[in-house]
Amino acid sequence: MSNTETWHLELEPVDAWYFGDAGPYDMGEASQTESKTLFPPHAPTLVGALRAMLARAKGWDGRSRWNEGTNVDLRLEEVLGKDYWDLGQVRFEGPFLTRVQSNSDANEVMVPMPLHILGRMKELDTKEKTEVWEPAARLRPGNNAVLCDMGRVRLPKIASDKPERGLKEPEGIFVTVAGLEAILRGDLPATSEVVRSRDLWRGERRVGLERERESRTAKEGALYSPTYVRLKPGVRLTMGVSGLPEDWVSEKFTLPGLMPLGGEGRMASVERLEGAAMANAPLEAIAENGRMSVTLLTSALLTPDDTTVTWPRPHSALAENIPGTIVSACVGKPHYIGGWDSLKRKPVAPQPFVPAGSTYFLEDVDADLETLRQLHGSCIGRRQAFGFGQVALGVW
Known part of the structure; x- marks a missing residue:
């Protein structure tokens, strides 16, 4: 039996992290010395790392398929899914950045x-x-x-x-x-509620090379220069996880203190938070005026299928579960998000996502308070189990 409770897991880097984008990073090419890290990372990166962490906590050896082994929990595929896109019964929220407040531990x-x-x-x-x-x-x-x-x-x-x-x-x-x-x-x-990225993290450029064994000199074409990300003190990444079995979220189930995350398998410490606050929405005003704004808190995959790249346009609906018609929008440049399929051992084709922060303005919104209450904080679009497409409702 799955649990409806949402765990909020806080991830803190032990040193610095590296999250590559969809660009090439091949030996001997110019991109090898111009590799920049992507931060905050896209959801599939964290989802894959957290699924692997949960599987290891239930007996997975880190190499075999999840249901193979002597001490492994045979429900791994049922709970965590069978492949890259299949997440089984588990669901994720985020990722979001969190920061410890200076005047408290919250x-x-x-x-x-x-x-x-x-x-x-x-x-x-x-x-x-x-x-x-x-x-x-x-x-x-x-x-x-x-x-x-x-x-x-x-x-x-x-x-x-x-x-x-x-x-x-x-x-x-x-x-x-x-x-x-x-x-x-x-x-x-208020200006005090606004934070610039430079106050949350900074890039840290490093240089590496491979040496010839005989001459102990630099090997031609083997120089690389990645840029890592180093978080400022008190800054963390947070991801919500729900749908885990009852015995997995019991007091007897303990999270590992460390887990590999991102490029080069760099480490992150893992702790469970009591919860993460969600912004309140003016639902009564929306229901009364019949107009609302829909802001993406996480990137959304709003294309109807894998072959179509058209996003929702004015005079149409934003999503099947969102009432109203699009009047206008403030939409950022698309994020092409792919990944790496470890079972098939090949990259996942990048798809165009609407970036977080994009806001749609809708009118002719005919919905009662309960419907709006369920929509606020829910997800729209495809790949919702990864946390894509979480929305916040507002007025305009």
């Missing part, structure tokens, strides 16, 4: 800033050269439709009679749960 969750929030850099201290990203304006659907390549569309415009110049989209900007709640209500978040 963790605060951070998500990518919604793309309909614009801001500017503001200098706090000239001598110390410290800056913050200050939210300054919101985007909303324009009043008049404009003819473009998608037909007649109400393109986003700044929700102000006297818009400022020089405002920029929130690239590399995160917001806390408290700040997200303000955005969902139609307000701007």
